[in-house]
Amino acid sequence: MTAGELAVDGLTLTAGARRLVRDVSLTAHPGEVIGLVGPNGSGKSSLLRAVYRVLRPAEGRVRLDGADAWSLPVRQLARSVAAVVQESGTDFDLSVREVVAMGRTPHKRLLSGDTAEDARLIEEALATVHVSELAGRPFDRLSGGERQRVLIARALAQRPSLLVLDEPTNHLDIRHQLDVLGALRRLPATVLVALHDLNLAAYYCDRLYVLRDGEVTASGPPAEVLTPRLLAEVYGVASEVAVHPLTGAPQVTFLPGDTGHGRSRDGEDRSAVRTPGAARAGD
Structure with missing residues (x-):
């Protein structure tokens, strides 16, 4: 599957009388990893739900390769878009391999079996997130972190x-966090990902969109977006941002005390990145 140009234009989402997202626009291109960051309740998950067509826009459009995503046939959308969500409801009475094989379903005819290509892609997805040794295990007996990796493998197999x-x-130890995000970084597909860890977002994402109260507060390369002043305004925390000497990515250090919008508790102005540098070192 090629292409995957995503354009979100003036998106507004509501739930009853409550506004979840207001007038959000973003773009994402094949081979890019685009990060959504922001505090809890900022609208990240709602925006993603509109992209994978669960939450219908009140205003604006989601376009995939120029077409309105909400006008695409269900089968075409299933072939083009895969989602890994938080509220999965995933007590499958299936083996790990069978769960990952579900990712091939949109590409197959009804009741058709796995082809040699399907089998290759399933094994490749299992290996990418290091769950090959779990392939024969019942999915519902896995730990939370193991389940998360299997669901990511299912999306990769798609x-x-x-x-x-x-x-x-979520639920992953640091090694598997790095493995998963590294795998996303290498995909030819367009990747749109919500992350809480700003240092992981700074290293693995090409561009960031910062959401606050359902609106985009800032967007751009991580080195331009992740400033102490913005972190104080959006998260209400004091911080220092430097460039990591080995990765070249911005590194955020949070500081105790009140923010004063970019000032530490001792009053020192921390509203600028201390050292300029690239957003992300080459992989």
């Missing part, structure tokens, strides 16, 4: 042109 992930590193 080979979508657009992959949408809501906090995919």
Whole structure:
């Protein structure tokens, strides 16, 4: 599956009288990893739900390769878009391999079996997130972190042109966080991912969109977006941001005390990045 150009234009989402997202626009291109960051309740998950067509826009459009995503046939959308969500409801009475094989379903005819290509892609997805040794285990007996990796493998097996992930590193230890995000970084697909860990977002994402109260507060390369002043305004925390000497990515250090919008508790102005540098070192 190729292409995967995503454009969100003037998106507004509501739930009853409550506004979840207001006038949000973003773009994402094949091969890019685009990060959504922001505090709890900022609208990240709602925005993702509109992209993978669960929450219908009140205003605006979601376009995939120029077409309105909400006008696409269900089968075409299933072939193009894969999602890994937080509220999965995933007590499958299936083996791990069978769960991952579900990712191939949109590409197959009804009741048709796995082809040699399907089998290859399933094994490749299992290996990518290091769950090959779990392939024969019952999915419902796995730990939370193991389940998360299997669900990511299912999405990878689908080979979508657009992959949408809501906090995919939840429940994962640090090694598997790095493994999963590294795998996303290498995909030819367009990747849109919500993350809480700003340092992981700074290293693995090409661009960030910062959401606050349902609106985009800032967007751009991580080195331009992740400033102490913005972190104080959006998260209400004091911080220092430096460039990591080995990775070249911005590194955020949070500081105790009140913020004063970019000032530490001792009054020192911390509203600028101390050292300029690239957003992300080469992989």
